[in-house]
Amino acid sequence: MTPPAAPGEAPAQAHAEPSTTTLPPESGGSERGSRVVLDDESIRRALKRIAHEIHESADGTERLYLVSIPNGGVPLGRILADNLESLTGSRPPLGILDTTLYRDDLSTRNARPQLRKTEMPSSVDDRVVVLVEDVVNTGRTIRAGMDALMDFGRPSHVRVVALVDRGHRELPIKIDYVGKNIPTQPSDKVVFTAEFEPESADQGADGPTRVGAMGLSVIESGARAGEGGSR
Amino acid sequence: MIGRDLLGIEDLSREDIETILETAERMQEIGNREVKKVPTLRGRTHINLFFEPSTRTQTSFEIAGKRLAADVVNFSVSSSSVTKKETLLDTAKTLDAMDPDVVVVRHKVAGVPHRLAEVLEAPVINAGDGAHEHPSQALLDMLTVREQKGQLEGLTVTIVGDIAHSRVARSNIYGFSKLGAEVRVAGPPTMLPADIESLGVKAYTNLREAIEGADVVMALRIQMERLEGACFPSVREYAATFGLDRAKLRFAKEDAIVMHPGPVNRGVELAHELADHRPSVILDQVRNGVALRMALLYLVAGRGGR
Numbered sequence: 001m002t003p004p005a006a007p008g009e010a011p012a013q014a015h016a017e018p019s020t021t022t023l024p025p026e027s028g029g030s031e032r033g034s035r036v037v038l039d040d041e042s043i044r045r046a047l048k049r050i051a052h053e054i055h056e057s058a059d060g061t062e063r064l065y066l067v068s069i070p071n072g073g074v075p076l077g078r079i080l081a082d083n084l085e086s087l088t089g090s091r092p093p094l095g096i097l098d099t100t101l102y103r104d105d106l107s108t109r110n111a112r113p114q115l116r117k118t119e120m121p122s123s124v125d126d127r128v129v130v131l132v133e134d135v136v137n138t139g140r141t142i143r144a145g146m147d148a149l150m151d152f153g154r155p156s157h158v159r160v161v162a163l164v165d166r167g168h169r170e171l172p173i174k175i176d177y178v179g180k181n182i183p184t185q186p187s188d189k190v191v192f193t194a195e196f197e198p199e200s201a202d203q204g205a206d207g208p209t210r211v212g213a214m215g216l217s218v219i220e221s222g223a224r225a226g227e228g229g230s231r
Numbered sequence: 232m233i234g235r236d237l238l239g240i241e242d243l244s245r246e247d248i249e250t251i252l253e254t255a256e257r258m259q260e261i262g263n264r265e266v267k268k269v270p271t272l273r274g275r276t277h278i279n280l281f282f283e284p285s286t287r288t289q290t291s292f293e294i295a296g297k298r299l300a301a302d303v304v305n306f307s308v309s310s311s312s313v314t315k316k317e318t319l320l321d322t323a324k325t326l327d328a329m330d331p332d333v334v335v336v337r338h339k340v341a342g343v344p345h346r347l348a349e350v351l352e353a354p355v356i357n358a359g360d361g362a363h364e365h366p367s368q369a370l371l372d373m374l375t376v377r378e379q380k381g382q383l384e385g386l387t388v389t390i391v392g393d394i395a396h397s398r399v400a401r402s403n404i405y406g407f408s409k410l411g412a413e414v415r416v417a418g419p420p421t422m423l424p425a426d427i428e429s430l431g432v433k434a435y436t437n438l439r440e441a442i443e444g445a446d447v448v449m450a451l452r453i454q455m456e457r458l459e460g461a462c463f464p465s466v467r468e469y470a471a472t473f474g475l476d477r478a479k480l481r482f483a484k485e486d487a488i489v490m491h492p493g494p495v496n497r498g499v500e501l502a503h504e505l506a507d508h509r510p511s512v513i514l515d516q517v518r519n520g521v522a523l524r525m526a527l528l529y530l531v532a533g534r535g536g537r
Contacts, residue, residue, distance in 0.1 A: 108535040115257035
């Protein structure tokens with residue numbers, strides 16, 4: 001079967017690891033035409049700022065519920081939960097929501113994308129749910145994520161965190177908390193990587209394991225013409 | 232890469248089987264939700280074409296299709312024109328003209344799903360053909376063992392009963408062997424095909440030897456009405472020799488699990504005390520059957536780019 005790719009954002013994400021949220025360590029810099037846009041330090045700084053923004057927003061941190069979209073959202077959600085815990089003294093619940101079964105391109109593809117874990121430890125009813133995603137581009141993954149969320153209940157609010165916003169939106173989706181806006185060509189690939197080994201295959205959402213080195217690179221389409229992407 | 236149809240375990244690679252099991256493990260979570268439905272196969276038509284009565288498998292496929300939001304249509308013998316002597320292929324072509332996205336077939340003759348797969352536009356899933364294969368049952372058995380034991384590699388699996396007439400046994404022999412388990416079969420000589428060891432299993436006529444050190448003991452349903460007198464002298468004798476009970480199970484590993492594809496003949500192939508409680512995992516098998524069949528439908532039905 002083919003490796004996973006986000007709906008409508010296939011060229012943007014290259015999480016080739018099948019059933020875990022483990023991503024390979026940073027390798028973007030060594031590829032031709034690839035440049036590191038965010039290093040580990042700037043990603044962590046962005047996540048600190050976003051945690052402050054979430055904390056200062058009018059939503060009320062006691063009703064927060066972080067929901068990561070795999071694979072890239074999982075380590076980011078873990079760090080955001082750490083940051084919010086040190087800001088507020090209480091750790092928000094942290095879940096994982098796979099959007100694959102809600103994709104809008106399943107009937108047009110021949111191969112079926114691999115499913116990732118979904119783990120929703122508590123009810124979303126009347127919660128301020130913050131979806132955590134690494135790269136947002138067309139907005140189709142976020143649309144799928146919102147539909148999936150509604151099957152779990154009725155959140156009071158839904159917000160979106162994106163480490164990177166590429167901006168080529170195809171749906172009216174707004175990002176509430178952005179790490180960095182990065183102008184790219186639609187055909188470029190944006191790859192987020194993190195050294196992250198969840199403690200067990202059954203429990204990836206939250207746990208004691210620390211997230212190791214992260215990085216985010218842009219691979220320009222000119223340098224890798226005819227390669228990558230799923231269509 | 233899993234092909235267009237799902238006809239038997241014999242055709243699948245180890246990677247295919249692992250893909251199916253991993254997909255099924257993700258599907259299990261949907262069964263725990265309050266809203267047990269995802270929109271994946273919305274607008275897709277799933278036809279159950281059962282020429283042989285089967286409440287369990289048919290219901291399981293039906294629930295699986297509905298949890299993926301497919302429109303499920305049951306076409307069963309009693310309500311069909313098979314009783315009006317329509318040929319198999321005419322029936323199939325009639326159904327095909329209604330543009331289904333997947334057809335799930337059970338037939339008492341081996342090879343029927345394969346023949347239908349040749350003529351139908353829609354992909355075909357074999358839900359049991361004669362004494363040949365019952366792939367979804369074997370896959371849900373493997374899923375259940377993986378859930379209980381973590382992995383299949385290196386396990387010893389003993390299948391007890393009418394090996395010669397059992398499609399469940401055949402599919403499980405292929406499946407467990409491909410995933411690295413040691414498979415043993417046991418039964419009276421009349422129920423063990425002479426060439427069964429050519430499938431890579433060890434055959435036993437002594438139950439105690441067969442379950443010595445086993446991690447999994449699977450009892451098959453004995454078709455009493457058909458076989459009494461033909462393959463064994465009496466049901467009582469079969470139960471005494473090959474029926475599983477706690478005393479016989481002592482020879483297996485301490486943490487061995489007991490499986491049965493159902494429906495159970497209580498007191499024949501399985502004692503009452505084993506049918507209802509641990510170490511039996513019979514109800515886990517049924518529960519896993521839905522998730523496994525969701526995985527098959529997801530991987531096979533309504534794919535684009537044909």
